[in-house]
Amino acid sequence: MVGKLSDAGPRSAARLNNTVPTERGRLEALMARVAEGDAESFAEVYDEVAGMAFGVALRVIRDPALAEEASQEALVRVWRAAAKFDPSQASVRGWVATIAHRQAVDAVRREARMRQRHDRLEQDRTLNTLLPSDVDLRVERAVDIDVARTALDVLTDLQREAIELAYFEAMTYSEVARHLDVPLGTIKTRIRDGLIRLRSHMEDGDDHD
Amino acid sequence: MIMIDLNADRLPYAALVALDALPLDGTDPTDEQDPLVWQLREVASVLAEAVAMTPPTTLRERTLAKIAVEIGGQP
Numbered sequence: 001m002v003g004k005l006s007d008a009g010p011r012s013a014a015r016l017n018n019t020v021p022t023e024r025g026r027l028e029a030l031m032a033r034v035a036e037g038d039a040e041s042f043a044e045v046y047d048e049v050a051g052m053a054f055g056v057a058l059r060v061i062r063d064p065a066l067a068e069e070a071s072q073e074a075l076v077r078v079w080r081a082a083a084k085f086d087p088s089q090a091s092v093r094g095w096v097a098t099i100a101h102r103q104a105v106d107a108v109r110r111e112a113r114m115r116q117r118h119d120r121l122e123q124d125r126t127l128n129t130l131l132p133s134d135v136d137l138r139v140e141r142a143v144d145i146d147v148a149r150t151a152l153d154v155l156t157d158l159q160r161e162a163i164e165l166a167y168f169e170a171m172t173y174s175e176v177a178r179h180l181d182v183p184l185g186t187i188k189t190r191i192r193d194g195l196i197r198l199r200s201h202m203e204d205g206d207d208h209d
Numbered sequence: 210m211i212m213i214d215l216n217a218d219r220l221p222y223a224a225l226v227a228l229d230a231l232p233l234d235g236t237d238p239t240d241e242q243d244p245l246v247w248q249l250r251e252v253a254s255v256l257a258e259a260v261a262m263t264p265p266t267t268l269r270e271r272t273l274a275k276i277a278v279e280i281g282g283q284p
Contacts, residue, residue, distance in 0.1 A: 050269065056260055068267070068268050091254075098239070099238060099239065
């Protein structure tokens with residue numbers, strides 16, 4: 001099977017981000033000024049992308065305070081790394097989304113490591129004592145994913161489940177496979193096919209159910 | 210348009226990197242040079258757009274204050 005992925009041209013990349021070319025150009029011009037140290041331009045970029053950065057951080061981390069901290073780190077990272085932004089490589093939104101997602105995943109992993117260390121210490125202190133799990137607390141803090149689902153309606157349930165676990169739960173392919181108790185190859189196929197379907201939907205503007 | 214063989218062995222790996230579903234703590238995702246990875250990140254970014262929500266006003270204030278400090282101005 002041979003398919004097409006969008007090249008880095010303004011028109012196709014803009015369609016991937018549901019923005020019109022002029023919007024993409026405006027953001028790119030702002031980023032160029034940010035790279036030169038223009039704080040006012042950064043404030044404009046912030047207003048365009050902060051909602052996305054905070055939303056993805058909250059969805060991945062689930063704790064509003066930690067999500068705010070992670071999204072702030074991501075946005076400061078956007079400022080510091082602005083000179084590395086290459087419009088021929090990515091759109092501003094895609095670039096910021098990458099940074100925000102990585103920051104959120106790293107925050108979750110730092111939190112997990114800290115929790116593991118804490119749990120080991122507690123276990124050392126209280127042998128034979130069952131520690132309460134925080135799984136239920138994490139579930140209770142889960143944010144409403146209805147908004148995400150509307151964008152993901154083009155996916156089958158199996159594809160969406162695998163992609164959400166990889167993207168929002170920061171699981172590796174192997175972890176997703178173990179979590180769902182299905183072969184690793186099946187998970188790779190679901191995620192790949194899901195991304196292909198998302199891409200087709202964004203390129204065509206139509207559902208492919 | 211770039212034509213890509215969607216069954217290429219490399220694509221699942223690239224998709225994996227695109228989703229950042231690897232233990233890559235400490236690495237800088239903006240250092241990525243593979244155009245395919247960036248293209249797939251563009252695809253994956255729809256997930257980020259889909260969950261966008263209004264951030265706390267304090268986030269804007271704190272972020273811009275930090276930037277002001279970094280450039281040596283007044284927060």
